[in-house]
Amino acid sequence: MTDFADLVDGYQRFRTSDWRRQHDRWEKLKVGQEPRVMVIACSDSRVEPAQIFDTLPGEMFVVRNVANLVPPFETGGGYHGVSAAVEFAVTQLKVGEIVVLGHGQCGGCKAALAGTFDKAERGQGGFISDWVHLLDGARESVAKDHADLKSEEAREAMEQAAVRTSIENLRTFPFVRDAEAAGDLEIRGAVFAIDDGILRVMDEDGGFTPAQPRAD
Amino acid sequence: MTDFADLVDGYQRFRTSDWRRQHDRWEKLKVGQEPRVMVIACSDSRVEPAQIFDTLPGEMFVVRNVANLVPPFETGGGYHGVSAAVEFAVTQLKVGEIVVLGHGQCGGCKAALAGTFDKAERGQGGFISDWVHLLDGARESVAKDHADLKSEEAREAMEQAAVRTSIENLRTFPFVRDAEAAGDLEIRGAVFAIDDGILRVMDEDGGFTPAQPRAD
Amino acid sequence: MTDFADLVDGYQRFRTSDWRRQHDRWEKLKVGQEPRVMVIACSDSRVEPAQIFDTLPGEMFVVRNVANLVPPFETGGGYHGVSAAVEFAVTQLKVGEIVVLGHGQCGGCKAALAGTFDKAERGQGGFISDWVHLLDGARESVAKDHADLKSEEAREAMEQAAVRTSIENLRTFPFVRDAEAAGDLEIRGAVFAIDDGILRVMDEDGGFTPAQPRAD
Amino acid sequence: MTDFADLVDGYQRFRTSDWRRQHDRWEKLKVGQEPRVMVIACSDSRVEPAQIFDTLPGEMFVVRNVANLVPPFETGGGYHGVSAAVEFAVTQLKVGEIVVLGHGQCGGCKAALAGTFDKAERGQGGFISDWVHLLDGARESVAKDHADLKSEEAREAMEQAAVRTSIENLRTFPFVRDAEAAGDLEIRGAVFAIDDGILRVMDEDGGFTPAQPRAD
Numbered sequence: 030m031t032d033f034a035d036l037v038d039g040y041q042r043f044r045t046s047d048w049r050r051q052h053d054r055w056e057k058l059k060v061g062q063e064p065r066v067m068v069i070a071c072s073d074s075r076v077e078p079a080q081i082f083d084t085l086p087g088e089m090f091v092v093r094n095v096a097n098l099v100p101p102f103e104t105g106g107g108y109h110g111v112s113a114a115v116e117f118a119v120t121q122l123k124v125g126e127i128v129v130l131g132h133g134q135c136g137g138c139k140a141a142l143a144g145t146f147d148k149a150e151r152g153q154g155g156f157i158s159d160w161v162h163l164l165d166g167a168r169e170s171v172a173k174d175h176a177d178l179k180s181e182e183a184r185e186a187m188e189q190a191a192v193r194t195s196i197e198n199l200r201t202f203p204f205v206r207d208a209e210a211a212g213d214l215e216i217r218g219a220v221f222a223i224d225d226g227i228l229r230v231m232d233e234d235g236g237f238t239p240a241q242p243r244a245d
Numbered sequence: 246m247t248d249f250a251d252l253v254d255g256y257q258r259f260r261t262s263d264w265r266r267q268h269d270r271w272e273k274l275k276v277g278q279e280p281r282v283m284v285i286a287c288s289d290s291r292v293e294p295a296q297i298f299d300t301l302p303g304e305m306f307v308v309r310n311v312a313n314l315v316p317p318f319e320t321g322g323g324y325h326g327v328s329a330a331v332e333f334a335v336t337q338l339k340v341g342e343i344v345v346l347g348h349g350q351c352g353g354c355k356a357a358l359a360g361t362f363d364k365a366e367r368g369q370g371g372f373i374s375d376w377v378h379l380l381d382g383a384r385e386s387v388a389k390d391h392a393d394l395k396s397e398e399a400r401e402a403m404e405q406a407a408v409r410t411s412i413e414n415l416r417t418f419p420f421v422r423d424a425e426a427a428g429d430l431e432i433r434g435a436v437f438a439i440d441d442g443i444l445r446v447m448d449e450d451g452g453f454t455p456a457q458p459r460a461d
Numbered sequence: 462m463t464d465f466a467d468l469v470d471g472y473q474r475f476r477t478s479d480w481r482r483q484h485d486r487w488e489k490l491k492v493g494q495e496p497r498v499m500v501i502a503c504s505d506s507r508v509e510p511a512q513i514f515d516t517l518p519g520e521m522f523v524v525r526n527v528a529n530l531v532p533p534f535e536t537g538g539g540y541h542g543v544s545a546a547v548e549f550a551v552t553q554l555k556v557g558e559i560v561v562l563g564h565g566q567c568g569g570c571k572a573a574l575a576g577t578f579d580k581a582e583r584g585q586g587g588f589i590s591d592w593v594h595l596l597d598g599a600r601e602s603v604a605k606d607h608a609d610l611k612s613e614e615a616r617e618a619m620e621q622a623a624v625r626t627s628i629e630n631l632r633t634f635p636f637v638r639d640a641e642a643a644g645d646l647e648i649r650g651a652v653f654a655i656d657d658g659i660l661r662v663m664d665e666d667g668g669f670t671p672a673q674p675r676a677d
Numbered sequence: 678m679t680d681f682a683d684l685v686d687g688y689q690r691f692r693t694s695d696w697r698r699q700h701d702r703w704e705k706l707k708v709g710q711e712p713r714v715m716v717i718a719c720s721d722s723r724v725e726p727a728q729i730f731d732t733l734p735g736e737m738f739v740v741r742n743v744a745n746l747v748p749p750f751e752t753g754g755g756y757h758g759v760s761a762a763v764e765f766a767v768t769q770l771k772v773g774e775i776v777v778l779g780h781g782q783c784g785g786c787k788a789a790l791a792g793t794f795d796k797a798e799r800g801q802g803g804f805i806s807d808w809v810h811l812l813d814g815a816r817e818s819v820a821k822d823h824a825d826l827k828s829e830e831a832r833e834a835m836e837q838a839a840v841r842t843s844i845e846n847l848r849t850f851p852f853v854r855d856a857e858a859a860g861d862l863e864i865r866g867a868v869f870a871i872d873d874g875i876l877r878v879m880d881e882d883g884g885f886t887p888a889q890p891r892a893d
Contacts, residue, residue: 030281031304033342033433037456039299040444042474047296048442050733053701059439061350064290065246072330074280074306079295080263083255085698088247090290093309094326095333104367106375107323110310113376114288116368117311117352126249134277136333151320152332152420159322160329204368217249223275226264228256240253242674258690266517269485301482458890462713463736465774465865469888471731472876479728480874491871493782496722497678504762506712506738511727512695515687520679522722525741526758527765536799538807539755542742545808546720548800549743549784558681566709568765583752584764584852591754592761636800649681655707658696660688672685 047086054087064090067118067127069111069195071097076132081221081228090118096137096191097129098163102201115199119208126215127199131192133222137161138187141168142178167194185222192218193235263302270303280306283334283343285327285411287313292348297437297444306334312353312407313345314379318417331415335424342431343415347408349438353377354403357384358394383410401438408434409451479518486519496522499550499559501543501627503529508564513653513660522550528569528623529561530595534633547631551640558647559631563624565654569593570619573600574610599626617654624650625667695734702735712738715766715775717759717843719745724780729869729876738766744785744839745777746811750849763847767856774863775847779840781870785809786835789816790826815842833870840866841883 048055067090068078078084078091092114099111118124131138140146141161146154167190175183196216199205208214218231219240229237264271283306284294294300294307308330315327334340347354356362357377362370383406391399412432415421424430434447435456445453480487499522500510510516510523524546531543550556563570572578573593578586599622607615628648631637640646650663651672661669696703715738716726726732726739740762747759766772779786788794789809794802815838823831844864847853856862866879867888877885 030279031300032281033344033431034459035304036282036284036298036300036344037444037446038459038477040297040456041458042299042478043297044442045470046474046731055439055442058291059350062290063246065248066252068252072306072308072333074278074303075274077295077300077302077305077307079293080302081256081259082252083258083694084247084252084293086293086296087290088251089293090288091293091309092288093307095329098326100324100326102367108316108376108379109324109372110314110316110326110376112367113311113372116370116372117288120369121352121373128249128252134275136337151318151328152418153336154332156325156329156332157337160324160326163324202368215249223271226260226271228253230253240256242257243250243254254693258694261686262515262690299478462711463732464713465776465863466891467736468714468716468730468732468776469876469878470891472729472888473890474731475729476874487871487874490723491782494722495678497680498684500684504738504740504765506710506735507706509727509732509734509737509739511725512734513688513691514684515690516679516684516725518725518728519722520683521725522720523725523741524720525739527761530758532756532758534799540748540808540811541756541804542746542748542758542808544799545743545804548802548804549720552801553784553805560681560684566707568769583750583760584850585768586764588757588761588764589769592756592758595756634800647681655703658692658703660685662685672688674689675682675686 054085058087062087062090062122064088064122065125066090067092067115067124068130069097069099069127070130071095071132071135071137073132073135075223076130076221078130090122090124095157095160096135096141096164097131097195098137098160098191099129099195099198100163101198102203112202115202115205119214120204123213125213126217128217128219129192129195129199131188131218131220133185133188133220133224135188135191138164138191139184142171142183142187164191164194167191188220189237192220192231270301274303278303278306278338280304280338281341282306283308283331283340284346285313285315285343286346287311287348287351287353289348289351291350291439292346292437294346297346306338306340311373311376312351312357312380313347313411314353314376314407315345315411315414316379317414318419328418331418331421335430336420339429341429342433344433344435345408345411345415347404347434347436349401349404349436349440351404351407354380354407355400358387358399358403380407380410383407404436405453408436408447486517490519494519494522494554496520496554497557498522499524499547499556500562501529501531501559502562503527503564503567503569505564505567507655508562508653510562513562522554522556527589527592528567528573528596529563529627530569530592530623531561531627531630532595533630534635544634547634547637551646552636555645557645558649560649560651561624561627561631563620563650563652565617565620565652565656567620567623570596570623571616574603574615574619596623596626599623620652621669624652624663702733706735710735710738710770712736712770713773714738715740715763715772716778717745717747717775718778719743719780719783719785721780721783723871724778724869726778738770738772743805743808744783744789744812745779745843746785746808746839747777747843747846748811749846750851760850763850763853767862768852771861773861774865776865776867777840777843777847779836779866779868781833781836781868781872783836783839786812786839787832790819790831790835811846812839812842815839836868837885840868840879
């Protein structure tokens with residue numbers, strides 16, 4: 030099982046390969062980052078955007094949290110980690126795309142659907158419960174269409190609904206709406222299904238279809 | 246410049262390489278994740294834990310936000326994304342280690358140190374400002390030791406102080422303290438300096454020294 | 462510039478990544494190899510089959526020499542390195558495919574076409590000259606179609622002719638012919654053009670067309 | 678099992694990753710190759726130098742044949758594939774190092790030690806037999822020290838002796854000797870043991886010890 034010593038082994042590999050060999054790329058990165066894409070993904074260890082998308086250092090500005098959620102725009106106080114990251118990406122880095130990446134077998138979506146931690150205290154699931162309340166609307170919409178919330182179909186519908194929810198919430202941020210309206214920003218959704226390893230991309234109607242290879 | 250079409254290209258590579266070739270590993274991952282390590286890292290595109298640590302899918306449960314911050318334990322309402330992820334990792338996945346990974350050239354730390362967005366409105370840096378107020382204490386401690394807050398030394402001190410702050414805040418969570426006391430959880434800090442590509446690991450006194458190769 | 466110390470660095474990476482992580486694969490490889498494909502490629506440093514084809518250890522039995530040449534079947538004495546490898550692959554390992562991989566900018570093909578070392582002594586190109594005499598027939602056929610042997614077109618034609626020559630020579634080996642006739646062996650040709658990075662695959666008429674992605 | 682269609686899949690990955698991303702490196706390689714190292718390795722599918730040494734395109738000029746053999750300098754006719762490659766590497770590319778890479782579980786060494794194909798006809802092992810006669814001297818020296826030629830110890834001794842034999846034969850080439858004497862060329866030996874995944878490097882006395890990480 031991987032532990033910190035293994036991570037340090039991995040760092041030694043990074044040192045003598047990517048760091049040393051990609052000298053020109055790192056020389057540019059030392060000066061500053063200029064990613065064109067922001068990715069909002071789940072913390073799940075199986076859904077590492079750099080692995081699923083096979084990217085290089087410098088290519089994606091990445092937020093990861095339980096269930097790839099974006100809270101809605103709020104003017105009140107408190108710590109708004111995702112909002113800060115979105116503000117940084119859109120207004121400072123001026124990324125051209127935001128990708129919300131959901132995934133199959135998502136523990137957060139499952140907990141939201143089942144209400145697993147609904148009355149749990151903090152330290153026993155209470156934080157998770159509060160966080161996935163962001164998916165209350167998604168849950169309702171899934172419940173309308175699926176009698177059995179424990180079915181595979183309901184779970185998949187919930188994972189897609191979570192992506193749509195985060196995208197809707199992104200659009201509650203005035204600066205996001207402005208950038209989109211100005212044609213400076215595109216928002217995309219996708220779900221990586223762990224079951225079959227397929228990435229499904231959201232179309233304009235909010236449906237999801239398997240990603241296709243680029244035509245040559 | 247990398248855009249979503251490039252990410253889909255990368256996914257096509259993932260499909261015909263890791264997904265197809267690591268069939269046994271993915272068969273296990275389909276059933277569920279069992280990462281032993283949680284990593285809390287910055288959203289910065291240059292500090293991708295999977296690249297710096299050269300890991301495989303399934304090895305790290307990852308939170309990423311601006312400046313790799315952990316807010317302190319709070320019992321009040323609101324959306325506590327990092328707290329939810331820590332609760333999920335420690336009480337549900339029962340990870341054995343949490344690594345807070347800071348980095349050089351951190352825009353969030355720089356903004357905290359300079360107070361760049363101190364009076365900015367939401368959408369002009371206000372969210373960032375609120376978020377990096379988590380580093381107020383760190384900033385004070387750095388200011389004590391460094392007359393020139395714009396110096397390289399102050400910047401580096403701030404990046405290390407941010408890691409220490411997140412670790413202190415982790416320890417305000419009762420379930421984190423309990424797991425540590427029971428010997429079930431270790432908390433580690435590290436900073437990846439983009440300037441020289443070196444990973445510095447926090448020692449018991451909160452100082453940082455370059456990671457060493459494992460003795461054979 | 463890469464030297465042996467760099468190769469040993471690379472081996473250290475291999476040790477802590479592929480060797481350690483692909484335990485199951487290497488456990489099988491320890492018992493013996495069972496490659497299904499033999500590749501005959503040039504020694505040129507830019508045309509590494511494992512990189513062009515992105516393979517894993519155990520997948521290809523590989524011969525590499527100047528200009529990816531196969532001498533014809535001979536019953537006389539002497540050291541027949543390529544013949545020994547083909548015999549080993551076809552009769553002992555029972556590979557199902559042999560791929561002759563040519564490439565653009567091939568120094569050996571260029572020397573054959575220009576007769577660069579035609580009268581050179583051993584140690585000044587004499588060995589190269591003798592070796593690329595295997596391409597005398599190819600040169601003639603190219604000379605028929607190309608007035609200017611120094612043209613790009615002639616060079617490319619020669620690189621393709623070299624692949625066809627090796628395939629013809631492969632078919633002078635009775636055990637190769639037998640395996641092909643029995644449907645146990647397929648022989649394929651391809652050329653990797655360094656200029657545009659495109660792999661062209663030989664069709665049944667000996668022409669070459671860009672490799673196409675597999676239909677899903 | 679990997680077949681040609683899988684190799685073409687791998688090429689599609691190469692196209693959208695290394696080829697596209699390492700534009701600067703490939704722009705240089707298009708002009709010509711300048712490897713500093715020549716590697717002479719076995720055709721065995723498990724001992725791919727680019728994987729064991731984790732190299733990039735352009736770094737190694739590679740010869741591969743059964744049992745990583747170099748025939749001695751000969752002035753007679755015939756096709757001398759290895760000699761041509763050595764001549765090309767040393768006199769045209771002016772490499773600074775030649776590495777002979779042997780390996781454990783070597784089928785060619787085993788056949789040489791056991792005389793497996795000693796009286797086989799061509800097509801039934803005759804080519805292999807002729808080729809591994811290059812190891813007759815190595816076999817004799819192993820037989821002196823090992824009563825049981827089927828023992829693990831004898832096999833390992835043979836694999837090391839094969840490397841020493843190739844190195845001795847390299848030194849029968851006048852232009853190799855000259856380059857070595859002038860300090861322009863170093864010759865090294867190593868054996869990759871498939872059993873334990875360890876690379877052992879030849880010292881000045883012809884003994885082999887595990888490769889050590891570079892001191893920082």
